[in-house]
Amino acid sequence: MSETAANIIKASYEASAVRMDQYPQDGLTEVAFIGRSNVGKSSLINSLCRHHGLARISGQPGKTQTINFYRLTAKLSEEARQEFFLVDLPGYGYAKTGVANRRSWSKFIEEYLKKAPHLKLICQLIDIRHTPQAGDLAMLEWLRQNKLPVQLILTKTDKLSKTAIQKQLAVLARGFGVKSSDFIPYSAVKGTGRAELLDVICPLLLQ
Template identity: 65%
Template sequence: MTEASLDIIRAKYIASAVRMDQYPEGELIEVVFIGRSNVGKSSLINSLSRHHGIARISGTPGKTQTINFYQLTAKLSPEERKDFFLVDLPGYGYARTGKTSRRQWSKFIEEYMLKSPRLKLVCQLIDIRHPPMESDIEMYKWLIINDLPVQIVTTKADKISKMAVQKHLNIIRNALGISNSQIIAYSSTKGTGRQELLDVISEVLLK
């Protein structure tokens, strides 16, 4: 953890992309969010940035079909500010998506994640209420194999009791084979875990 408490003071939508030539220009660090469809990614992005509505929340799983770039301004200290890109990737594992579309999505997502020199952290979101699904485990293994820095963030922590949170975290930890520091319990409604995740992002921005 860092001594200074980072906070987000500005956030704005920049671009949506399905090809490399559509990515925003510049050298800003990228922090990526990925998870199964309907895991609560948009709600978490809105909560983290404290700009409600910056990421559109849909009741239809699999709605996000593009790589969405948001530019966030982090306040690192009273004097220091730093901009970075928060990148929202399409959800994986939605059964109703056609196989052709799934292949196209996975191709451009894979291309982005393996070729972007600005990518410094991947936050993989998993619903805390359920054990990781096969697609969650496969995604985590793929990230590790490709040497991408991963932070597991469990969503919807307010949907279960406080006592159940630790039990469910242990289930997810054991399924992925990770340590306590590699997982955060987050509630977009209550803001639980927000500062913890901001501290992780702060470490990335300060490197």
């Protein structure tokens, strides 16, 4: 599927939830995004949808405290259009968040990931500038243990040179026990990685 064939042509906020009975009931495919607080998730979502301000960007980590659903329309070909939900999950690993809040968030995030009937893919976002972080490793291990489909995305690649990106790819691949090709390097600023991510998401909408 080429970049010109697959695209997001419409995006809008749908709902926020902390319980299953609050999830949209449309039966549409869902693709969820999760990552450490301040990983650049909102910027990536806005970049993917080409909709500035769709997901709120904050300099304060831990700002997203609910599961947020966005209704997207994908153009799969000249004739085919398909709606789906992009699901923005709260960030994990923010130290200043209270213990009670962390437990509450953990519970409803886990419930969503385990029980959402239309969830087809979880995109785990990882900041390319750092060595493997304990929270990221633990999240990936949990997703694997629960046999959930994961796409690893490396954010903020515009902060590094091409040489540094290749070096970090190798470091992170070793740390996460995957191949470098298992990552999609992404820059919300430059839009690099957008076509590759769409090529992963759009075929799911045809299943």
